[in-house]
Amino acid sequence: MTTRWLTPEEQRAWRAYIASVALVEDALDRQLQQEAGMPHLYYSILASLSEAPERRLRMTDLAERLKITRSRLTYAVTRLEKDGLVRREDCRWDKRGSIATLTDEGMRVLERAAPGHVETVRALLFDRLTPEQVGQLEEIFTAVGEGFQGDSAHATPEDVPWRRRSPKSCS
Amino acid sequence: MTTRWLTPEEQRAWRAYIASVALVEDALDRQLQQEAGMPHLYYSILASLSEAPERRLRMTDLAERLKITRSRLTYAVTRLEKDGLVRREDCRWDKRGSIATLTDEGMRVLERAAPGHVETVRALLFDRLTPEQVGQLEEIFTAVGEGFQGDSAHATPEDVPWRRRSPKSCS
DNA sequence: CGGTCTTGGTTCAACTTTGAAACAAACCTA
DNA sequence: TAGGTTTGTTTCAAAGTTGAACCAAGACCG
Structure with missing residues (x-):
């Protein structure tokens, strides 16, 4: 099939999306780097752990x-472990497994950084949107995210290196 | 002021956004890496140049x-120059300036990669949205992008290292 | 059991990004 | 026009990311 180029509307949407997403991520990274000494991803790791039962996750x-x-995670956790914010433990049920646990210190750092982070997210995103737009945002990205369920939906329609495994959380 | 935490709706929207954006960018990077041997940003550089008058831009x-x-751009252009896709020229009006020019080879590479790229963008994003959602997407991110006009809107409300310069394109 | 395949994690080298510092050329301004 | 500031770009080291390769340790199977 001959390429279905983007329509003018799609093109505008795409450009606005690309530009803003980059700006938002950069701003988030800078904010957290300043206030917590870590990039956004690392903060997210702490946040995910804090919500997990016992603050542990494989x-x-x-x-x-x-x-x-x-x-990527291995690298990040190694750094966080060095900083004393996360601890690695062995999984007793599966000797291959490694479990990351949020330390008390990690929890403190997270709690100290959270307000500023949320404030930034608001300033960058939610404060600029109407309540309806917040709903639209959710719907749009939920739909987009679903495109990644099970299949790869991109590049090589075959070889997907990441498959979801069974949910034996081993906690 | 005590922290204005995210409401449940905002939280859902934020999570969907964060997750999907990461997936989309990764997929885009992989697709272009495979088909054009370069990450998305590098492709965007070629694309921007191709649209500029004379395919040149400071x-x-x-x-x-x-x-x-x-x-970041310096690094990327250095790589693209090595690959022969972009050429650097001196700006005659301002001897400090450096102008990046898309070479014919760069144009060819871009044209060869474009169809696959667009197809991927569609598969990942537009094919999953209704026409209304495309409109909403544009409005949402246009609004978000406007938050970055002039001020920094993030982290340190002061020190903004990037100011827009006068539009003497020097072409 | 013994062999084989899969899975959970780490490692390593190549590449990219970051932010501060260094330069050099323009631009004032007294 | 000398001296100081701003602007355009690169450089450099530290930090982070990628993808392939590697190493166990479970799972399966005859």
Whole structure:
């Protein structure tokens, strides 16, 4: 089929999207780097752990929640562990497993950083949207996210290196 | 003021947004890496140049359009130049200036990669949205983008390292 | 059991990004 | 026009990311 180029409307939407997303992520990274000494992803790792039962999560589960590669997570957790914000423990049920646990110190850092982070998210995003737009935002990205369920929906329609595993959380 | 935490709706929207944006960017990067041997940003650089008059743009202008730091752009252009897709020229009007020009080879690479890229953008985003949602998407991110006009709207409300310069395009 | 395949994590090298510092050329301004 | 400031760009080291390769340890199967 001959390429279905973007319509003018789609093009405008795409450009606005690309530009703003980059700006928002950068601003978030800078804000957290300043106030908590870590990039947004690292903050998200702490946040995810804080919400998990016992503040613990297996590496693979954590990687999946955050939609990042295991390799990237390994690197990040190693750093957070050095900073004393996260601790690695062995999984007793599965000796291959490694469990990341949020330390008390990590929890404190997270709690200290949270207000500023939320404030920034508001300033960048929600304060600029109407309540209806917030709803639309959710619907749009929920729909987009669903495109990644099960299949890859991109590049090579085959070879997907990340498959969801069974939910044996081992906690 | 005590922190205005996110409401449940906002929280859902935020999470859907964060997750999907990451997935989309990753998918885009992989697709372009496979088909064109370069990440999305590099493709965008070529695309921006291709639309500029004479396919030339000053580094700073280019950086601004793409919302990236000059340093990041320098690195990227150096790579693209090595690959022969972009050429650097001196600006005659302002000897400090450096102008990036898309080479014919760069144009060819861009044209070869474009169909696949657009197809991916569709598969990931537009094919999953209704026409109304496309409109909403544009409005939402246009609004968000406007938050970055002139002020910094984030982290340190002062020190903004990027100011818009006068539009002497020097072409 | 013994062999094989899969899964959970880490490692490593190549690449990219970041932010501060360094430069050099324009621009004032007294 | 000398001296100081701003602007355009690059450089450099530290930090982060990527993807392939590797190493166990579970799971399966005959």
